[in-house]
Amino acid sequence: MTGRLQHEIRQRRPFPHPAEEAFLNLQRTAGMLMREVEQTLQTFQLTHPQYNVLRILAGAGAEGLPCGEIAGRMITRDPDITRLLDRMEKHGHVRRQRGVDDRRVVLAHITPEGAAALRALEKPVRDAIRGPMAPLGAAKLAQLTGLLEEIRIQMEAPASI
Numbered sequence: 001m002t003g004r005l006q007h008e009i010r011q012r013r014p015f016p017h018p019a020e021e022a023f024l025n026l027q028r029t030a031g032m033l034m035r036e037v038e039q040t041l042q043t044f045q046l047t048h049p050q051y052n053v054l055r056i057l058a059g060a061g062a063e064g065l066p067c068g069e070i071a072g073r074m075i076t077r078d079p080d081i082t083r084l085l086d087r088m089e090k091h092g093h094v095r096r097q098r099g100v101d102d103r104r105v106v107l108a109h110i111t112p113e114g115a116a117a118l119r120a121l122e123k124p125v126r127d128a129i130r131g132p133m134a135p136l137g138a139a140k141l142a143q144l145t146g147l148l149e150e151i152r153i154q155m156e157a158p159a160s161i
Helices: 004-008 018-042 048-063 067-073 081-090 112-156
Strands: 094-098 106-110
Touching: 004 018, 018 048, 018 112, 048 067, 048 081, 048 094, 048 106, 048 112, 067 081, 067 106, 081 094, 106 112
Parallel strands: none
Antiparallel strands: 094 106
């Protein structure tokens, strides 16, 4: 089944290295999967980063989280978490307040409206994710997860001198 990407993107020459082909395959597949999820989220006028924030805040509970902590937990990096939270607050999905002990800290909390949107999206998003991936089966999904984690571990490891 290798070589499919080369055909899909109409590339005449072979890839210079298997790592480049794997990287581009990963990007193309992630893009296709994200489109499915984003179409589902559009029904609630949410972007994927906003959905990710709602999930993070729902998991944080009533105490909320500082903005910097939210940024650190995001699946994909968002360079301007403040602006993202501004938009979400305007739509009533989150609320922010200054910390009691340290006024410099701004805590974000999910609102009842944000929690309701998250509940309504639970099954459609789950279906959008599982649908294309379920045919791989549990063993291949575990293998894929392991390989992706291995790449991240290698990237996080300090460079040896």
